Amino acid sequence: MGKQIFILSGQSNMSGRGGVLHRRWDGVVPPECRPNPSVLRFAAASLWEEARVPLHADIDAAKVCGVGPGMAFANALLPRLPADDVIGLVPCAIGGTPIREWERGCHLYEKMVRRAREAAEGGGGEIKAVLWYQGESDTSSRDVAEAYGAKMESLIRDLRSDLQLPSLPFIQVAIASGDKHYIDVVREAQLQLNLPNVACVDAMGLQLNSDRLHLSTEAQVLLGEMLAETYVKHYLT
Incomplete structure (x- = not known):
């Protein structure tokens, strides 16, 4: 039995706000996101446990988490392995x-690196990919948006x-929401990022919650399946 490890990182649309309205999650778990004994989650306490939505409840703990793309990704990928x-x-x-x-040296980056290492060492396993959904917070000004591409390259390296x-x-x-003035600048950087073994899935056109910022539950399921197909297409040998 092999454990194939995937890092889920970025901001709120990765941690999941599907089904969250007025700071409450509706508790609806789509069939595509139901638990599976072969899908595990590395909890905040650095222990492996059976994965359940919301995956980020003890990680993005200051916010209310709902459905993100992680479980749909795992359940779509599992039959291909x-x-x-696991x-x-x-x-x-x-x-x-x-x-x-x-950025390297900052708390969030260092915590991500630490958790990735602990996950690979704790019970064995191999890190197979990073799934990254972030950038809405970088659409606030032209200077910040124009710096995005270089910062993303540095992060990956x-x-x-x-x-x-x-x-x-x-x-x-590639983000589907953010400040309308500079979202295209960030999206262009994401879609044109040219590094080896980097792929991009475009969320534009997926349904948003009523807040017009976060993907709906249905959209998160679709995104998870798109991420799985991209992984299979580019990296599964």
């Missing part, structure tokens, strides 16, 4: 965080170096 393999999800996303807070995985696959999501 060897029969006895998927390990390592939630690291924190809502409202701009990319400058994910630093993470690969610190985890000693120079070819670690990195699947980023």
